[in-house]
Amino acid sequence: MTTRPEEGLHMMPRKARPAAKPVTGWLDEAQQRAWLAYIKVQLRLVYEMNRQLQADSGMSLADWDVLTALGASESASLTVTALAAQIGWERSRLSHHAKRMASRGLVELMTAHSDRRATEVRLTAEGGAALEQAAPGHVELIKRLFFDGTPRDLLDPLSTALECVYANLLAQGSLPPPDNL
Amino acid sequence: MTTRPEEGLHMMPRKARPAAKPVTGWLDEAQQRAWLAYIKVQLRLVYEMNRQLQADSGMSLADWDVLTALGASESASLTVTALAAQIGWERSRLSHHAKRMASRGLVELMTAHSDRRATEVRLTAEGGAALEQAAPGHVELIKRLFFDGTPRDLLDPLSTALECVYANLLAQGSLPPPDNL
Numbered sequence: 001m002t003t004r005p006e007e008g009l010h011m012m013p014r015k016a017r018p019a020a021k022p023v024t025g026w027l028d029e030a031q032q033r034a035w036l037a038y039i040k041v042q043l044r045l046v047y048e049m050n051r052q053l054q055a056d057s058g059m060s061l062a063d064w065d066v067l068t069a070l071g072a073s074e075s076a077s078l079t080v081t082a083l084a085a086q087i088g089w090e091r092s093r094l095s096h097h098a099k100r101m102a103s104r105g106l107v108e109l110m111t112a113h114s115d116r117r118a119t120e121v122r123l124t125a126e127g128g129a130a131l132e133q134a135a136p137g138h139v140e141l142i143k144r145l146f147f148d149g150t151p152r153d154l155l156d157p158l159s160t161a162l163e164c165v166y167a168n169l170l171a172q173g174s175l176p177p178p179d180n181l
Numbered sequence: 182m183t184t185r186p187e188e189g190l191h192m193m194p195r196k197a198r199p200a201a202k203p204v205t206g207w208l209d210e211a212q213q214r215a216w217l218a219y220i221k222v223q224l225r226l227v228y229e230m231n232r233q234l235q236a237d238s239g240m241s242l243a244d245w246d247v248l249t250a251l252g253a254s255e256s257a258s259l260t261v262t263a264l265a266a267q268i269g270w271e272r273s274r275l276s277h278h279a280k281r282m283a284s285r286g287l288v289e290l291m292t293a294h295s296d297r298r299a300t301e302v303r304l305t306a307e308g309g310a311a312l313e314q315a316a317p318g319h320v321e322l323i324k325r326l327f328f329d330g331t332p333r334d335l336l337d338p339l340s341t342a343l344e345c346v347y348a349n350l351l352a353q354g355s356l357p358p359p360d361n362l
Contacts, residue, residue, distance in 0.1 A: 022317040024324055030336045031328050037343035038327070042223055043246070043269035044350050051355060065224070088224035136203040143205055146219070147212050149349025150342055155211045157338035161331055162218035168330025169225050174232060 045145065052141045057134035059106075062097055064138065067106065067131045070123040077122035079112050085178045095119075106130055226326065233322045238315035240287075243278055245319065248287065248312045251304040258303035260293050266359045276300075287311060 027035060050061040059067075069086045070076055078086065084094045098121050101107045106127035112118035123131075150158070170177045208216060231242040240248075250267045251257055259267065265275045279302050282288045287308035293299035304312075331339070351358045 020313070020317050022321040022324065024321060026320060027324065027328075030333070030340070031324070034336045034340045034343070035323060035327065037340045037347060040269075040347050041343050041350065042227075044347070044354060044356060046223075046227075047269050047271070047356060048350070048354050088221075088228050090228070132201070136201050139207060140203040140205060142216060143203065143208065143212070145350050145353055146216065146346055147208075148353065150345045152211070154338060154342040154345065155215045157335060158342040159211070159215045159218045161335040161339040162215070162222050164331045164335065165327055166218060166221050166225070169222065169229070169326050172326055172329065173225060173229050175225060175228060 048145055049138070049141065053134060053138060056137045057130065059130060059134060063101060063106065064131075064134065066094075066097065066101060066121070067123065067127055067134075070107065070121060071128065071131050076128070077120050079115070079118045079120050081118065081176075082179050083121055085176045088175060090175075094121075101127075229326055230319070230322065234315060234319060237318045238311065240311060240315060244282060244287065245312075245315065247275075247278065247282060247302070248304065248308055248315075251288065251302060252309065252312050257309070258301050260296070260299045260301050262299065262357075263360050264302055266357045269356060271356075275302075282308075 046061065049064075053059050053061055053064050065087045066083070069083055070078060080091055080094055080098065083098075084091045087094075089097075098107055098109060102109050105124055108122045108124055110120050110122060112120040227242065230245075234240050234242055234245050246268045247264070250264055251259060261272055261275055261279065264279075265272045268275075270278075279288055279290060283290050286305055289303045289305055291301050291303060293301040
């Protein structure tokens with residue numbers, strides 16, 4: 001696979017490198033290969049997941065992220081703060097999005113039991129039904145697009161590498177970590 | 182790392198699995214581990230990249246994707262169709278976004294030389310300067326958040342696995358592949 005024009009995705013191509021350099025230098029060859037592979041998957045996969053959910057279930061990938069995080073929580077509800085940390089969003093983005101989902105009946109917003117200054121997002125019966133309806137098609141897409149082409153013996157190193165990236169993202173990133181760590 | 186509540190991200194948790202099953206069944210254990218690791222990285226990394234670009238360069242990650250693809254092309258310009266395929270967007274999304282970028286002076290839209298029915302997106306001098314200004318900070322972020330925590334000997338298997346995923350995404354996905362394949 002050539003990466004010629006695509007080498008510019010998310011980084012500067014060699015020929016166009018600006019005078020100013022990153023403090024720690026540009027990516028080396030192995031890093032550049034890994035980053036290009038990662039970012040090309042990310043760009044297309046977000047598009048494909050969103051498209052499948054919209055077409056088959058009338059929901060966006062953002063709706064799906066919110067519904068699955070709530071569906072997997074103990075009481076099918078989380079505070080805005082905890083839910084935002086869980087799915088890697090800013091609180092303000094989640095507040096706006098949750099209001100739109102509430103107007104469609106997928107979630108309810110209420111004062112949290114634990115802290116009356118906090119807002120809780122709760123999965124409704126309708127939201128739970130939408131999640132159940134959407135899940136099989138979403139999982140089929142993931143299996144077909146993400147796993148069909150990947151040899152089994154690469155799954156463990158892939159998982160280990162991405163778990164290292166994630167641990168580092170939590171340690172060095174700007175968002176608070178999720179509660180369950 | 183526990184994945185308890187997060188096991189629901191982008192898939193159904195075991196306890197809440199609906200009656201309907203995916204035709205090919207749910208993810209097995211190795212697939213579930215890989216998918217969770219991948220999706221957790223994706224969710225946070227998109228947020229972090231967008232935040233850094235907004236704060237340090239006044240551009241969104243979407244602006245960056247468009248500018249880098251143009252900057253890496255032979256003539257600093259691509260048709261809407263070719264550019265959309267390059268960055269994994271739908272043509273309609275790119276058309277709208279490119280118009281907004283044109284109003285900020287970052288790109289120009291013009292009739293393509295090769296095909297007078299096609300629209301070409303061209304990097305302006307201002308867009309090129311914005312790309313040069315933003316590149317070092319973006320690459321520093323990638324090095325710090327993506328590579329600092331990942332052992333060198335995992336980079337090759339990570340790249341190989343993601344290249345397999347990408348090849349399969351092109352073969353089985355709904356978007357046209359980029360021109361350079």
